[in-house]
Amino acid sequence: MYKLLLCVRYLQTRYLAFICIVSVMLGVATLIVVNAVMSGFSTKLKDRLHGVLSDIIIDTDRMDGFDIPDANGKSLTPDQIIQKIKDSPAGPKIAAITPTIEVFAILQFTFRGQMLTKPVRLIGIDPEGRASVGGFSEYLVRQNGSKSPSFELTPEALKQHEHNRGERSKISALEVPNVPMPKALVPDPNAIPEPDIEAMTKDMPKAKLHGVIPGFTLAHFRYRNAEGVVVEEAALKPGDDVTIFTVGGAQGEGMRMRPVWGSFLVTDYLKTEMSEYDQSFVYVPLEQLQQLRTMEGRCTAFQIKLKNYEQDKVAVADALRDIFDPRTGSRVATWEEHQGSLLAAIEVEKSILNLLLFMIVGVAGFSILAIFTMIVSEKYRDIGILKSLGASNHGVMSIFVGYGLLLGTVGCVAGTVLGLWITDNINGIEMFLTKVTGKAVFPRDVYYFKDIPTNIETISVVMVNVGAVGIATLFSLLPAWRAARLHPVRALRFE
Amino acid sequence: MLTAENLHKAYRRQAVRVPVLNGLDLEVKTGEFLSIVGASGSGKSTLLHLLGTLDAPDSGRIFLDGKRIDNLPNRDRDALRNRVFGYIFQFYHLLPELTTLDNVLMPAYIGHSVLGWMKSRSKLRARAMELLTKVGMGHRIKHRPRELSGGELQRAAVARALLMNPRVLLADEPTGNLDAATGDEIVRLLRDLNRDDGVTIVMVTHNLDIVTATDRVVRMVGGVVTDDTMAKKPSFHSPLLAAV
Numbered sequence: 001m002y003k004l005l006l007c008v009r010y011l012q013t014r015y016l017a018f019i020c021i022v023s024v025m026l027g028v029a030t031l032i033v034v035n036a037v038m039s040g041f042s043t044k045l046k047d048r049l050h051g052v053l054s055d056i057i058i059d060t061d062r063m064d065g066f067d068i069p070d071a072n073g074k075s076l077t078p079d080q081i082i083q084k085i086k087d088s089p090a091g092p093k094i095a096a097i098t099p100t101i102e103v104f105a106i107l108q109f110t111f112r113g114q115m116l117t118k119p120v121r122l123i124g125i126d127p128e129g130r131a132s133v134g135g136f137s138e139y140l141v142r143q144n145g146s147k148s149p150s151f152e153l154t155p156e157a158l159k160q161h162e163h164n165r166g167e168r169s170k171i172s173a174l175e176v177p178n179v180p181m182p183k184a185l186v187p188d189p190n191a192i193p194e195p196d197i198e199a200m201t202k203d204m205p206k207a208k209l210h211g212v213i214p215g216f217t218l219a220h221f222r223y224r225n226a227e228g229v230v231v232e233e234a235a236l237k238p239g240d241d242v243t244i245f246t247v248g249g250a251q252g253e254g255m256r257m258r259p260v261w262g263s264f265l266v267t268d269y270l271k272t273e274m275s276e277y278d279q280s281f282v283y284v285p286l287e288q289l290q291q292l293r294t295m296e297g298r299c300t301a302f303q304i305k306l307k308n309y310e311q312d313k314v315a316v317a318d319a320l321r322d323i324f325d326p327r328t329g330s331r332v333a334t335w336e337e338h339q340g341s342l343l344a345a346i347e348v349e350k351s352i353l354n355l356l357l358f359m360i361v362g363v364a365g366f367s368i369l370a371i372f373t374m375i376v377s378e379k380y381r382d383i384g385i386l387k388s389l390g391a392s393n394h395g396v397m398s399i400f401v402g403y404g405l406l407l408g409t410v411g412c413v414a415g416t417v418l419g420l421w422i423t424d425n426i427n428g429i430e431m432f433l434t435k436v437t438g439k440a441v442f443p444r445d446v447y448y449f450k451d452i453p454t455n456i457e458t459i460s461v462v463m464v465n466v467g468a469v470g471i472a473t474l475f476s477l478l479p480a481w482r483a484a485r486l487h488p489v490r491a492l493r494f495e
Numbered sequence: 496m497l498t499a500e501n502l503h504k505a506y507r508r509q510a511v512r513v514p515v516l517n518g519l520d521l522e523v524k525t526g527e528f529l530s531i532v533g534a535s536g537s538g539k540s541t542l543l544h545l546l547g548t549l550d551a552p553d554s555g556r557i558f559l560d561g562k563r564i565d566n567l568p569n570r571d572r573d574a575l576r577n578r579v580f581g582y583i584f585q586f587y588h589l590l591p592e593l594t595t596l597d598n599v600l601m602p603a604y605i606g607h608s609v610l611g612w613m614k615s616r617s618k619l620r621a622r623a624m625e626l627l628t629k630v631g632m633g634h635r636i637k638h639r640p641r642e643l644s645g646g647e648l649q650r651a652a653v654a655r656a657l658l659m660n661p662r663v664l665l666a667d668e669p670t671g672n673l674d675a676a677t678g679d680e681i682v683r684l685l686r687d688l689n690r691d692d693g694v695t696i697v698m699v700t701h702n703l704d705i706v707t708a709t710d711r712v713v714r715m716v717g718g719v720v721t722d723d724t725m726a727k728k729p730s731f732h733s734p735l736l737a738a739v
């Protein structure tokens with residue numbers, strides 16, 4: 001009984017103990033805030049990493065796409081392969097599947113009279129099929145969330161296209177003076193009459209315009225203006241044309257890689273807020289890319305959406321590996337396996353940061369050790385009195401260990417409340433600090449986030465609290481042990 | 496009741512062995528009010544600490560009702576200090592964080608678990624209140640030690656020593672820090688307790704005036720008892736006290 005009474009009384013009367021409480025409180029609050037922000041970043045990053053990837057990705061290293069022979073030794077078409085997948089044990093667990101072609105390429109376009117080239121990842125898709133496996137239409141700027149997105153040009157884009165053509169004609173006219181041929185004074189009856197271009201092309205089919213959806217960052221320049229404000233300027237507007245260079249899908253023995261290119265008109269942008277995707281992904285119609293690369297009826301990847309990802313990912317991946325033999329250069333991977341190294345890096349980063357930050361609580365532990373040593377020295381005589389009244393060594397030790405536990409608990413409760421409050425108001429605090437210091441604490445243009453992402457994990461809060469209370473108790477053990485071993489007569493005579 | 500046989504005790508001061516008790520023998524009878532006098536360093540307080548199991552002798556034996564207590568395990572010695580012996584110190588030794596009532600209740604807090612305390616709470620509080628009223632402190636129960644005078648502190652300490660109904664009260668210079676009038680009050684209080692409640696009291700003192708109130712006076716010189724006199728009313732001119 002006396003242990004409890006004295007713990008509480010010491011807590012109420014020893015103001016020195018509040019330093020311990022504040023130390024633990026700050027440590028716990030810092031850990032909770034950092035963990036919440038790290039977890040927020042991690043969750044958001046995972047969402048974005050998963051963003052444009054479907055649940056399961058099957059791809060091949062072959063430039064000419066998958067070569068899965070049927071019973072007659074003839075290569076299966078993408079539709080036949082899809083049917084084969086659907087007929088496999090994995091089939092019932094699959095919600096949607098779509099073929100794609102993924103290949104490196106170079107994008108070329110004109111901006112302010114300059115010819116610019118950028119290396120890109122060219123992806124041929126069936127837009128509706130790609131939307132059905134997720135991670136596509138929700139990131140489109142114009143057709144955001146559309147169930148049936150397309151590469152069709154809007155009237156505005158067509159207008160821009162016509163405008164560009166007109167501008168180019170003017171430039172050509174300036175470069176090559178359009179001087180009419182001098183007419184003969186006397187008409188030559190044998191002269192070939194001038195062709196009537198309009199009449200000649202009247203019944204010819206017009207050239208088909210192919211759409212392209214580049215990444216948002218690829219199509220925009222981001223810079224700070226004179227006022228220091230970040231400005232995004234479109235280098236490629238809808239309707240602007242781009243030229244894409246890539247390699248042909250070499251088929252058959254002895255075929256070598258050969259360059260191919262085609263012109264496309266920008267119809268939309270992909271904005272995932274994931275810089276890797278936004279500055280390198282370029283989507284074109286699958287059929288067009290097949291033609292361009294002369295690999296009709298073939299594809300280099302399949303994107304699969306599962307009905308229940310967490311439950312079926314392993315079983316489906318295993319079943320698909322039976323169809324797509326890794327020895328033929330095919331790979332079957334879940335999106336997590338696909339981004340394995342990056343996800344592992346995030347986890348390692350989080351663990352190391354936690355370890356480092358836990359040292360803050362360790363410092364709080366040392367302050368508890370120092371302050372408790374002082375308190376025990378102050379309480380020498382009290383310890384002697386208690387022993388003279390019959391208190392045991394164990395009882396005296398319990399007072400100080402209990403005191404440490406109580407300080408840790410109070411510090412943890414206060415720290416948890418403070419940490420959760422800061423996490424909840426972190427964007428307001430960030431704005432206030434930015435206003436006061438005049439320097440952006442969280443530069444949004446670096447992270448592509450509107451707000452600082454946070455995610456409070458209950459288990460993490462519990463672990464921080466348990467750890468902090470444990471450290472507070474642990475560091476109170478040594479002074480408590482010293483107090484317990486104190487000889488009562490010496491303690492009573494202490495001045 | 497309480498017997499010390501051939502007690503030896505020495506302290507070490509910077510590698511020098513300082514003997515304090517040198518083969519001391521003493522017997523305290525049940526219901527007796529014994530005072531121990533002697534010069535500073537004669538070993539009076541050390542003897543009191545040994546008798547009350549607060550310290551252990553280097554050699555020799557201590558018996559309580561014929562049972563040896565100096566070699567008991569810590570747990571039993573703690574229990575003896577809590578239930579059999581009551582201590583009164585020169586500097587009162589009340590805990591500064593607690594009220595007078597809580598200080599008086601401290602032996603009961605120590606002797607009871609939380610559950611045990613809850614069961615006997617009202618009985619123990621009533622006992623503490625009764626003792627505080629008896630020592631004239633019934634109106635000061637909520638005051639902290641820093642708000643009390645020396646006499647009040649010592650009266651509260653007496654109440655605390657009596658809470659668990661100890662069989663032996665060990666008083667180490669209980670009037671040493673008080674003025675004469677207040678010291679007389681405390682001694683009168685102890686005398687009444689001894690007479691009315693039959694509490695055995697062993698009191699160490701320098702104050703020769705107060706030993707007149709005791710049943711027996713023991714004089715210590717050089718760590719041994721040199722005089723043991725049944726003196727109801729010893730004179731200041733008696734050979735025993737003249738040597739103090």
